[in-house]
Amino acid sequence: MKYNNLIDKMTLEEKASLMSGKDFWQTMDIERLGIKSMFLADGPHGIRKQAEAADHLGLNASIPATCFPTAATLANSWNEVLGEKIGNYLGKEAVAQKVNVLLGPGINMKRNPLAGRNFEYFSEDPYLAGKMAAGMIRGIQSHGISACVKHFAVNNQEERRMSIDTIVDERTLREIYLTAFEIAIKEGKTKTVMSSYNMLNGAYTNENIHLMRGILRNEWNFDGVVVTDWGGSNDRVEGLIAGNELEMPTTAGETNEEIIQAIKDGRLQEEVLDECVDRLLDLIFTTEQAFKQPTIRINQEEHHKVAQMAAEESIVLLKNEDHILPLEKGKKVAVIGDFAQNARYQGAGSSIVNPTILNHTLECLEDSGITSIGFEAGFERYGKRSQKKIDRACALAKDADVVLLYIGLDEATEAEGLDRQSMKIPENQIELLYALHQVNENIVAVLSCGSVVEMPWINKVKGLVHSYLAGQAGARAILNILSGEVNPSGKLAETYPLRYQDTPSYHNFPGKEVSVEYREGIYIGYRYYDTAKVEVLFPFGYGLSYTTFDYSNIQVEKDSVTFTLTNSGTRDGMEVVQLYVGSKSDVIFRPEKELKGFTKVYLLAGESKTVTIPFDDKTFRYFNVKTNKWEVEEAEYEVMIAASSADIRLSAKIFVTGTGAPSPYNRVELPSYFSGKVNNVGVDEFERLLGHKVPTSKWDRNKPLGYNDTIAQCQYAKGRIARFAFHSINFAHWFFRKIGKRSTANLIMMSVYHMPFRGIARMTGGIINMPMLDGILLIVNGHFFKGMKTVLKERSKKVKVAKIEKNIAGSAKEL
Structure with a gap:
């Protein structure tokens, strides 16, 4: 340990106090020993340091900061x-705002298109997500502060996220859901990891010894700090034993007492606490060095331009029929769509950024060189139908050479704490599109959303530009793509299925009650579509350019693949080249191909370059559940160089010597996994993959409700007041949606409906403590008077203790 001498000077109470927050965003300080508070702030794509009352929901405004493109957008670069x-620019701004730990990037896999937080995550592929995250972490931490990679692990739905039990087999866990974290930790060297809310195979992630000790600490040698997601601590002592140093936010000392008592009772060894204190002290002391440098002054214009450049490289051109793009000079353009007037540029929830500058399309048109003949909103932003708006938009479109139609998902649809209800864009936008097509077929759609949508309307547009959520400078970046000022080079970091029913997790998302079963196993995203031969709208890695690229001369060596890339078109541009590898053996079930490398190459028109993509320790490996380690199967492998997962330009074969591990599978027992057709795997076959029975996925409606049951479960509570409260919450949610207050309705679902009872204590900063919660649960379970008596008694105790502490503090101050 680095700080033995300092730890020896601490009382047990002081050591325990460091293990939870001082308030909502700060850690505890110990003034007499020179230990300062750290400030943790949200910031996967921009700093969200709140100046006033703190919250985790994005309700209160934060200090202005650059809003860069979200991870879902940046991954397309x-x-x-x-x-x-x-990451470098994020780190600068974090230091300028005195932020020790920036809570990002988020790297959970996009298992299902409807997961509500997909806009915050990079990809459906762990290799791409891990590499992008590692780069961002290196940039952030180059300024001496800490990044915090999150949410560790398998947090792939928002509904019931604080209590859902994720049931996943070990191989899928390692290959799909942990590989991005492994890359981020080993290559990015993140100093902090945030544990996720959910359970993993029966244990909360921050208490999961296999995940936290076995893999994170022992296998990956992570020696940094683990922090809970806000309110995500279940059993504080079990979390500490697993190596989870910091609980956030504050619990007003309640869980500190649990730690102290556990040491006195022998349930927790003080040496374990000392290890956690040591790691936390190292984070505090190393990150505070960043603030001893001269004050960084942020050039807002410079940072805005970097945000624009990032957006330009991440925007994806999906369709360009008749070469409608780039727009020809002098063409009369009608600009239609509410998002052109008020940009849709980021998601909602804890990642929401208060931008320093914000571009909107209408404000940037004049500088773009595009000849606009006018603007019409065309639709109501939050889905309400308006024939008057459609009629006005059609009247404008009749006089235009080209219609620029800005469509997408609104802020209330993509938000933390909620999963989307469908893959569709709002019906009023589709109705507008069809009406416009009747009067003008030259439509270019600009799609703004942070995740996958269905496009049954795609034959009604000639051009389609997907901006994702492009940040504060996104509007100008989009115009630069449309005008041809910038050649598009973004490629999709996720697959676009034709319809939601085609997705591999369709029958198992989300988990509605106790658990969610990952029956599709390793086959998520393109791994499924390519292997099961399911037709898609746009494949993984797809994106168009205003120029063309030719691939030739592939050569495979033992440790790399080399080929020639030529810009065969008339414009300078960048091409994303992708390396996929597929095993030709059928002994171990594998996807048809897996991404194992990529690079982005800039070429002048007519220029050729020799490109080399190295192999690494992940190129040929698979996780063997029989040996419980990574192995290499001895086999012939196909090495593919591609423009997308469906567009293989070059291929060659290589024989790889294996590690000689026995096959862990019986083909007869796992037919779905050997075929890749996993869209609807039966429970028996899934249990054979797991190696054990799946737990019951339904609530036990006869049991009294406890700490980890949710407010939603009050629907079958024994207490009438609890059932009445449930119906009131349901009604409030319906009512606010009905009157168009969708953000308020969402807030009810996010912060009340799916909240476990323990969250009431964990998220209120000690206003309601666990003994008071015991009283609330008595009321919920039908013991109204006994419960009220407990609540009032514990509340009275709390008030008395607070008064005594205040008097002691006042006396100490006077002395």
């Missing part, structure tokens, strides 16, 4: 160097 550059 396929550019690790760009990721590091954005």
